[in-house]
Each structure stands twice: as structure tokens, then as C-alpha cells.
Amino acid sequence: MSNSVLELNDVSISLGGKQLLEIDCRVGPGEILTVMGPSGSGKSSLLAYIAGFLAPAFESSGSVLVNGDDICSLAAERRRIGLLFQDPLLFPHLSVAGNLRFAMPRNAQHKSQAISDGLNDIGLAGFDNRDPGTLSGGQASRVALLRLLLCAPNAVLLDEPFSKLDTQLSEEIRTLVFDKLRASGLPTILVTHDKADAEQAGGEIRTLL
Amino acid sequence: MLRWASHSLIFLLAAPILLGTLIASLPAFGYFPPLGSSEFSLEAWRDLFEVPGLTRSVLVSLISGILTPLISLALVFLYLASATESKLDLWIRRLVSPLLSFPHAAAAFGLAFLIAPSGLLSRIISPELTGWERPPDILIVNDTWGLFLLFGLIVKEVPFLLLMSLAALPQLQPRHRIEVARTLGYRATIAWLKVIAPSLYPLVRLPVIAVIVFASATVDVALILGPALPPTLSVRVLSWFNDPDLNLRFLAAAGSLLQLGVSLLAVAIWLVLEKFFSLLWQFWLSTGNRETGESLAFALGRSAMPIVLLVIAGSLLALLINAFAGPWRYPSALPSSWTIQHWANSLSDLSIPFFNTVLISVSSTLLALIVVVATLESERQSGKGRSTAMWLLYLPLLIPQLVFLFGIIVLTEFAGWQANLSLVIVGHLLFVLPYVFLSLYEAYRQLDPRWTQVASTLGASPLKSFWQIRIPLLLAPCLTSVAIGMAISISLFLPTQLLGAGRITTITTEAVALTSGASRNLISVWAIVQLSLPIVGFMMALFIPKFVWRNRSGMMDTR
Numbered sequence: 001m002s003n004s005v006l007e008l009n010d011v012s013i014s015l016g017g018k019q020l021l022e023i024d025c026r027v028g029p030g031e032i033l034t035v036m037g038p039s040g041s042g043k044s045s046l047l048a049y050i051a052g053f054l055a056p057a058f059e060s061s062g063s064v065l066v067n068g069d070d071i072c073s074l075a076a077e078r079r080r081i082g083l084l085f086q087d088p089l090l091f092p093h094l095s096v097a098g099n100l101r102f103a104m105p106r107n108a109q110h111k112s113q114a115i116s117d118g119l120n121d122i123g124l125a126g127f128d129n130r131d132p133g134t135l136s137g138g139q140a141s142r143v144a145l146l147r148l149l150l151c152a153p154n155a156v157l158l159d160e161p162f163s164k165l166d167t168q169l170s171e172e173i174r175t176l177v178f179d180k181l182r183a184s185g186l187p188t189i190l191v192t193h194d195k196a197d198a199e200q201a202g203g204e205i206r207t208l209l
Numbered sequence: 210m211l212r213w214a215s216h217s218l219i220f221l222l223a224a225p226i227l228l229g230t231l232i233a234s235l236p237a238f239g240y241f242p243p244l245g246s247s248e249f250s251l252e253a254w255r256d257l258f259e260v261p262g263l264t265r266s267v268l269v270s271l272i273s274g275i276l277t278p279l280i281s282l283a284l285v286f287l288y289l290a291s292a293t294e295s296k297l298d299l300w301i302r303r304l305v306s307p308l309l310s311f312p313h314a315a316a317a318f319g320l321a322f323l324i325a326p327s328g329l330l331s332r333i334i335s336p337e338l339t340g341w342e343r344p345p346d347i348l349i350v351n352d353t354w355g356l357f358l359l360f361g362l363i364v365k366e367v368p369f370l371l372l373m374s375l376a377a378l379p380q381l382q383p384r385h386r387i388e389v390a391r392t393l394g395y396r397a398t399i400a401w402l403k404v405i406a407p408s409l410y411p412l413v414r415l416p417v418i419a420v421i422v423f424a425s426a427t428v429d430v431a432l433i434l435g436p437a438l439p440p441t442l443s444v445r446v447l448s449w450f451n452d453p454d455l456n457l458r459f460l461a462a463a464g465s466l467l468q469l470g471v472s473l474l475a476v477a478i479w480l481v482l483e484k485f486f487s488l489l490w491q492f493w494l495s496t497g498n499r500e501t502g503e504s505l506a507f508a509l510g511r512s513a514m515p516i517v518l519l520v521i522a523g524s525l526l527a528l529l530i531n532a533f534a535g536p537w538r539y540p541s542a543l544p545s546s547w548t549i550q551h552w553a554n555s556l557s558d559l560s561i562p563f564f565n566t567v568l569i570s571v572s573s574t575l576l577a578l579i580v581v582v583a584t585l586e587s588e589r590q591s592g593k594g595r596s597t598a599m600w601l602l603y604l605p606l607l608i609p610q611l612v613f614l615f616g617i618i619v620l621t622e623f624a625g626w627q628a629n630l631s632l633v634i635v636g637h638l639l640f641v642l643p644y645v646f647l648s649l650y651e652a653y654r655q656l657d658p659r660w661t662q663v664a665s666t667l668g669a670s671p672l673k674s675f676w677q678i679r680i681p682l683l684l685a686p687c688l689t690s691v692a693i694g695m696a697i698s699i700s701l702f703l704p705t706q707l708l709g710a711g712r713i714t715t716i717t718t719e720a721v722a723l724t725s726g727a728s729r730n731l732i733s734v735w736a737i738v739q740l741s742l743p744i745v746g747f748m749m750a751l752f753i754p755k756f757v758w759r760n761r762s763g764m765m766d767t768r
Contacts (some may be wrong), residue, residue, distance in 0.1 A: 035453035053662055077674075083666040089659055092763025093681040102677065133763030147239040151667045 004067050006155040007185035013054070020045055021208050023166050024062075027187035032178065032201040037208030039087070043191040047157045050189070052076030065149045066154045069187035078119075082153035082186075083175070084161040088133035096143055097128040102204035103151040118146045122176070123133045137165055141173045145180060154199050156181055159192040162197060174200055221580065221603055222642055225635075226604050229471070229616030235621060236462035243622045244455055245391030253459035257467065259459075262439035267356040267471055269435070270442045274425025274475030277357055278417050279482070281366040284513040288408075290401035301408060301514055302375060308368040308521060310693070310743040312700035314721050315736040319524025320361050321350045322729055327539060329527040335540040344539055351437050358435040362424045367517050370416060377412035381405060396503040398510065403494055418476055419606035426468055426609035429702035429721050434448035442468050443611055447703075450615065451711070459658040465615045472609050491704055528740075531733035551730040558740060559716070566686045566699055566715040566742065569630070573637035574694035577645040578687065583644070585653040586679075589661075602643045610640075614707045621708075636704035641694040648693050652686035682764075684757065688750040694741035715744070727736055 006027045020042030027033045038041050048054045050064055053076050054055060063070045083115045100115045106115065112128075113149050118205045119127050122142040132140060139159070147155065161177065162170040181188050190201055198205050235241065240249035257263070286587035292298045323329050327344035335341040350357050383405050431441040439445065449457040451666035535546035605613075614636065621632065660682060664674035680687070702717050709718075720735040758764035 038753065051662070052668055053250070075671075076662070077668050077670050079666075079667065081666060083663070085663065087659075087661055089663045090676060090763075091660070091663075091682075091759055093684075093758065102664075105668065131760050131762055133761060153666075206381070 002154060002185040004185070004187055005029065005065075006189070007065040007068075008050070009063045009065065011049065011059055011060070011064070011069060011103045013042060013049055013060045015045075015058050019184075023206065023208075025204070025206065027203075029185040029187060030182045031187045032181065032190055032203040034192060034198040034203060035208060036191075036193060036205060037196060038193065042209060044159060046122040047083065047159050047191055050156060051077050051081050067071040067190070077113060080152070080154045082148040082151060082156040084144060084148060084156070084158050086160050086164050088137075088144035090135070090140055090143055090147075092133055094095050094132070095128070096124075096130045096132055099100070099132060099143065100147050100150050105145045108150075114150065118150060119143075122146055123183070138169045138173060141165065142176065143175055145173075149180060149184060153186065154158050156188045158188060158192075160192050160194075160197075163192070163194065178202075220675055222604055222639060223601050225617055225639060226608055226613045229613030229620065231616065232619050232623075233462060233612050233616030236459050237466045241458065241462075241619070244458060245282065246459075253463040256460050259741070260445075263442075264343045265353075266428075266439045266442040266445055269358075270425045270468070270471050271475055271478075273359045273427075274421050274472065275478055275482075276425035277362040277366055278420040278479065280359075280368075281363050281370050282361070282389055282413075282417060284307055284367055284510075284517070285370045286402070286406055287506055287510035288371070288514045289374060289378070289409075289510075290398045290406070301518065302605050304518065305368050305372045305375065305745070308518075309372055309731060310696040310747060311365075311521070312696075312713065312717060312739050312743070313365060313427070314429045314433065314702060314717055315528070315740040316365055316521070316524060317361050317430045318720070318736040319528045320364065320520070321434060322527040322733065323520070324357070324522045329523065329530065329542075332540060333542045342540060344410075350434060353436045353438070355431075355436050355485050357439065358431055358441070361434040362427070362432055362518055364520050366420050366510045367514075370413065370420065371514075373413045373416040375408060377409060378405075380382045380412075381408050384653040389630075393499075395499045398503050398507045399499060399501075402506065403490075407490055415603050415607075418479070419603060421475050421479055422472045422607055424607055425472045426611055428611060429717070432721055433665070433724050442471060443609070444496070446615075447610055450707070462615065462619075465609075465612045468609050469612045487720065516701050524541070525740075528733045528736050531738050532728045534730055551728075555731060555734045558719070562714045563738070565630075565713060566717070569634055569637055569705070569713075569715060570695040570698035570742075571700050573634050573641050574691050576634070576638050577641045577694050578649075578691060580642065581646045581649055581690075582653075582687070583760055584677060585649065589653070605639045605643055610703045614704055619708055627700070628708060628712060630709075630713060633705055633709045633713050636708040637698045637701055640701055640704065641698050644697050645694040646688045648690040649683075649686055652683060656682060676680055685750070685754040685764075688753055689747075690752040692743070692746035695746045697744050699739065 008025050009024075010024050012022045021037075023035070023046065025033060035043055035046065044147070044187065045054060045058060046149065049058070049060055052071075054060060063169070064072055066080070071081075091102065096119070097112075097115050100118065101111055104111055111113055115128060116125070119125055119196060122145070124139060124142060127135075127139070127143075132143070158177070162174050165173060174197065190197060192198060236244075236246075237253055239248055239252060240244055254564075321328070325331070325344075326347055331339070331341065331344065339345075353663075383401070386404050387397060387400050389395060390404050395403065426443045427441075428447055429442045431444050435441050440448075442464065446461050446468055449461035449464060530544065532551060533547050533549065533736055534544035535548045535550075537544035600632055617636070621628070626632065630757060656679065660678055662676050664678045665671075669677070697714075700717060701720050705713060705715050706720050706721075711718075716735060716739045720732065723732045723735060754764070
């Protein structure tokens with residue numbers, strides 16, 4: 001259990017003098033905040049800003065607090081913010097286990113055991129040495145989720161992670177992702193334009209213009 | 210550290226070349242303390258202009274400097290205008306890069322052995338068609354006006370310009386434009402020449418100018434195919450430079466400056482031609498002509514490229530036959546018997562140059578790869594595009610090699626350095642760097658930035674994601690650019706010859722040295738070794754990723 005809290009304090013992002021978005025919110029442990037808005041409303045810029053790779057052309061103000069500490073001055077890899085993209089983005093040159101191992105903290109104990117257990121847990125027991133290129137879309141999404149969890153983040157960002165899956169599969173993966181994140185007690189921000197995502201997330205919904 | 214690497218790329222390229230060019234001019238005006246002359250004078254220039262046959266040498270250099278790019282570019286454009294999606298075209302496109310890796314010297318030898326009066330072609334058609342029982346007494350190779358040199362350069366530069374054009378074409382969306390023009394009633398070939406050619410030319414302008422400079426100042430190709438009495442300016446400058454009489458150094462210095470002037474003049478004439486063609490095109494476009502000339506352009510374009518390919522294939526064949534030929538009486542098409550004696554005889558002579566070639570090409574290419582990757586990585590991390598002028602990368606191709614290498618030699622003599630292997634490696638680095646950069650730049654830029662972002666959200670430091678994510682993902686393009694870099698290094702003649710002071714021998718310098726006097730059989734053996742080395746490199750670049758990623762299906766489409 002993580003019990004972290006993610007806070008965005010008066011965050012404002014603009015490009016070329018034009019303000020893209022403004023947001024102020026608090027996401028508690030296991031809560032999922034949904035941010036909705038049409039394309040071009042700056043949803044992806046918000047996630048890039050929190051994760052730490054907003055392009056230098058953007059101007060930003062405000063602060064991001066994790067458990068009360070401002071993380072804005074930290075490099076992306078020090079922020080401990082997990083991110084799921086639209087695509088699973090499993091590294092194609094590593095095996096499934098290699099992808100998971102890449103994410104685990106250096107001093108983690110019993111890595112191989114943790115990997116087998118994790119795979120078992122998401123219904124992919126024995127997939128350790130598989131080539132990620134041979135996985136189905138749903139399997140790859142599960143591995144991507146497990147990779148994020150094994151990294152032990154303090155907060156999670158979801159960038160329309162179900163939008164490329166077909167309806168039935170997205171339903172299934174969505175349930176899995178939300179259950180796991182809630183069970184881990186991670187504060188989560190979900191960016192989407194799909195109403196079904198927002199409803200199932202069950203948390204507060206903010207709409208960008 | 211990385212920022213330093215980024216600046217060092219420019220420094221590595223620009224400083225020696227600009228400094229070398231500047232310093233080359235000192236002895237031309239009589240200032241050269243190592244030979245005890247520290248007074249400025251114009252004596253070298255007076256001597257230079259009294260050299261017999263100088264005008265002819267300059268003219269030949271100038272003519273090949275202008276006609277080579279003009280004819281090559283015309284052939285490439287006509288080919289592209291008439292190209293379709295046929296099997297032949299796909300095949301030609303696939304052949305372009307391996308053809309490019311043929312070292313100039315080996316290609317030139319092959320061409321000479323194919324077309325010389327006693328060469329393969331003349332043997333095949335004799336005596337039935339020609340009635341020749343003995344080789345005809347005509348000067349084809351090494352003709353006095355350098356026409357055969359011109360022919361050889363065109364055969365070598367057409368694949369280069371074709372590759373450059375093919376790389377630039379996609380951004381013009383040619384298919385779409387042609388469709389629009391065709392709906393307006395233009396025939397396909399005319400449409401290409403009218404709507405694609407004018408926008409494609411600016412994109413291949415720098416490579417074209419590099420061709421002008423190379424063709425007007427080449428040494429190795431001119432030694433093999435060029436006129437002998439008098440030779441081209443570049444060849445004469447080299448012979449003055451290598452003359453045991455050290456006083457000819459002043460003449461060589463003045464000559465190399467003249468060479469720079471000739472190359473610049475060729476470029477200037479080209480710029481005038483550009484204006485002329487631009488006016489011509491404007492007029493032609495405004496006529497609204499949709500069909501006239503279509504069949505001629507189509508026929509020229511369709512036949513040019515297969516002919517160039519056939520000539521190259523024939524040259525290769527001529528080399529292979531010569532390398533294994535036993536006794537071979539003149540009009541017979543093939544030798545009466547085959548032998549490996551020429552190989553057995555060369556084996557002991559080959560070993561040291563072979564070792565040097567591999568050592569020099571591997572070290573200069575790996576150095577180049579490190580500098581280029583560090584540059585690209587620092588640009589990626591700083592999030593800035595190329596701020597430094599891209600054209601600086603072309604500098605080693607835009608200034609005649611002879612000129613700035615000459616200056617670098619003068620510099621080392623001022624400093625009292627001995628010619629040695631490391632100097633040769635650094636010299637090769639100058640020529641390898643641009644090609645490694647240009648070949649890796651696109652791949653590095655096109656790598657999906659999300660791979661790095663995912664890695665950093667998983668807590669990977671920039672260093673970790675560089676070594677564990679980006680380098681493995683870019684393994685294939687890195688190996689390809691290594692193969693290209695090694696091919697360039699292997700083909701270099703002048704930098705090895707000059708910076709090694711003739712004491713460091715490679716396959717290429719030895720092969721070119723065989724021009725005077727050695728048997729065709731022996732030369733063919735060396736030329737085949739020379740052109741096999743780059744092929745080995747390209748094979749490795751192709752098969753290593755296939756082997757390493759044999760269980761990683763996703764690695765096939767991230768390239």
C-alpha cells in the first residue's frame with residue numbers, strides 16, 4: 001500500500017503566451033481523478049508537465065506535490081510518477097521478464113520471484129521469457145501495467161490507455177487497471193475523452209475547455 | 210561532457226580543413242621555414258605558369274568538374290521521371306547503396322579492363338564484328354581530353370546522386386503531385402520533370418556541389434583513367450609533391466591553390482548554369498506543353514540506368530576474369546585456362562596493407578561513431594534541433610582534399626611531427642564523420658521519444674536509458690552507418706598517401722600504385738580485395754541485427 005497524496009497547486013501551462021489549461025486539485029490514496037477535454041485542450045501537456053518532460057517551448061507555473069514535497073525541480077526519472085501511454089510500449093529488444101526487471105528498483109529483493117508472482121497475478125503465468133512482439137494487445141497492456149507497478153511509483157498517470165483496444169478488451173483491461181491501482185493505494189490522474197472511462201473510474205471529473 | 214562533444218564535432222571537421230587550406234597557401238608564396246625559406250615571393254607562381262601543358266591540365270579538370278555533375282544529374286532525373294513501380298525499378302533502388310560502396314579505384318580499374326582496346330568488351334566482339342586480330346591502336350582509356358575519365362566519374366556518381374535524390378524525394382510527396390499534374394493532362398514523365406524536378410533540385414544541391422569538387426580534383430580515378438600527357442592538374446600537383454626534389458614543394462603548393470581556384474571556378478560556372486536552367490524551366494513550364502518530348506525523355510530515362518548498371522556489372526566481371534585468368538590470347542573472349550597463381554603470388558604482399566586497411570577503417574569509424582552519437586545524444590537531451598550549420602558537415606567534400614591535406618602536411622612539418630598511423634586515422638576521420646553523421650541522423654531523430662519517456666518514468670537515468678534502450682533499439686542503423694563509414698575509409702587514397710608520407714600502405718594505396726606497370730591480373734586481385742572489404746562490412750550490418758534479434762519480432766519495425 002502506498003498511501004501517497006498527489007496535489008496540483010495552481011498549475012497553469014501556456015504556449016506562446018496563450019494559456020492552455022489551469023488546474024488545482026488534490027488526489028488522495030487510491031483515488032482516480034479524470035481529466036476530460038477535446039483534443040488540443042492540453043490534456044497531454046498536463047501529463048507531460050507532471051511526469052517531467054514538457055517541451056521547453058511551453059511555459060508553466062504552479063507546483064506538483066507528492067506527499068507534500070514539490071517534485072517540479074526533479075528530473076523525470078527521480079519523480080517516481082508512473083505513466084501508461086496509449087500503446088503498451090514494451091521494449092521490443094527485451095523479454096517480458098527483461099521489461100519488468102528494467103523497471104524494478106536496483107535494491108529490490110528476489111527479483112525473479114517477484115516477476116513470476118506478478119505475472120501469475122495478472123493471468124500470464126510462465127510468460128517470463130516471451131518475446132513482447134508475440135503478445136496480444138490485451139496481454140501487452142497487462143505486462144505494461146505490471147511493469148509500472150513493479151517500479152513502485154508514488155502516483156500514476158494514465159494517458160488514454162484503453163483507447164486503442166476494442167470495446168470488450170478495453171472493458172476488461174480497464175477493470176484490471178483500476179482495481180490494481182486502487183488496491184495499491186496510488187493516487188491516479190486519468191486523461192481521456194471516453195465517458196465510459198470516467199464513469200468507471202468513479203472519482204472526480206474535471207473538464208478542460 | 211555531452212555539450213563538449215557536440216561542439217567538438219564542428220571543431221573536428223572545420224578546424225583542420227579551414228586551417229589546412231589557409232596554411233597550404235604559405236609555401237605557395239615562398240614561406241616555408243622547414244626548407245629554409247622564410248621570405249615571401251611569387252617565384253612559385255612564375256614557375257607554375259611556365260609548366261608545359263598547364264592549360265590543358267586545368268581545362269581537363271574543369272571540364273570533368275562541370276560535365277560529370279551535369280550528365281549524372283540529367284541521367285538520374287530522367288530515370289526518376291520515367292521510373293515506375295516495376296520490378297526493375299525496385300531492384301535498381303535496392304542496388305544503389307551497395308554500388309555506392311564500390312571503392313573508386315576498384316571501379317576505375319574494372320572499367321578500364323572492360324573497355325580498353327584489349328579489354329573484355331573488345332575481345333567479346335572481336336574478331337567477328339570488328340575483324341580485329343590484334344588490339345586496335347587507339348587511345349580509349351587515358352585519352353588526352355579525359356573523356357574516359359569523365360565516363361568513369363559519371364558511372365561512379367550516378368548511384369551517389371540517385372541515392373541522395375531517393376532520400377530527399379518522400380518529403381515532396383511525389384505520387385500526390387504527379388496525380389494532380391496528370392489530372393491536368395500532363396503525361397507522367399513530363400509531369401515529373403515539371404513539378405518534381407524543380408523542388409527536388411534544391412534538396413540535392415549540396416551533394417551536387419560535392420560531385421563538382423570531387424570530379425574536378427580527383428586524384429586516384431584520374432591516375433587510373435585520366436590522360437597521361439599531360440595528366441589532370443590534381444595528379445600533377447601530387448607528383449610535384451612526391452618529387453624527391455624538395456624545391457618542387459613550392460610549385461606543389463602553388464598548384465594546390467590553383468586546384469582550389471579551378472574547383473571554385475567549376476562551382477561558379479555551375480551556379481551560372483543553374484540560372485540558365487531555371488530560366489529555361491520557367492519558359493518550359495509557361496508553355497503549358499503536356500506531351501512533347503515525352504517519348505524521348507522516357508526512352509532516355511529507361512535506358513540510362515540499366516546501362517550504368519550493366520557497365521558496373523561488366524567492370525566487376527572484367528576484374529574477376531582477370532584475377533583468375535591464365536594465358537589469354539587477344540581476340541579470345543575468355544582465357545584458355547584458369548589459375549589461382551595471381552592470388553598465391555600476392556598473398557604475402559597483401560598482408561600488411563590488409564592489416565593497415567582494417568585497422569585504419571575500424572578505428573576512424575568507431576571514433577566517428579562515438580563523436581556522432583555523443584552529438585546526437587546531447588542535441589536530444591538539450592531538446593534543441595541542429596543549431597550548428599549543417600553545411601559544415603559537407604566541408605570535407607566541398608574543399609578539394611588535395612588542398613587542405615597539403616596544408617595539414619605543412620602544419621605537421623612546421624610542428625616537426627613524423628607521419629604515423631594515428632595521423633592517418635585522424636585524416637580518415639575527417640572524411641568518415643560526415644557520412645556517419647548523415648546516415649545516423651535520420652534514424653536517431655525518428656526514434657519514438659516515448660521509449661525514453663517510458664524509461665524515465667520507470668526511474669531510468671539518462672545514462673541507463675541511453676545504454677539499455679536507445680543503443681539497442683538503434684543497433685541496426687548504427688551498424689549500417691559503421692559499414693558506410695568503413696567503406697568510405699577503405700576507398701580513401703589521398704589522405705593515406707599524404708598523411709602517411711607513402712610509408713603507411715593500405716589496399717587502396719597499393720592498388721593505385723600498381724597502375725604504372727603491374728599486370729592486369731595482379732591489379733585485379735588487389736581491386737577485388739579492395740571492393741570485398743566494404744561488402745563484408747555491409748553483410749555484417751545486415752546479419753548481426755538479424756542474429757541478435759532473432760527472437761525479437763518487434764525489432765523488425767522499430768528501425
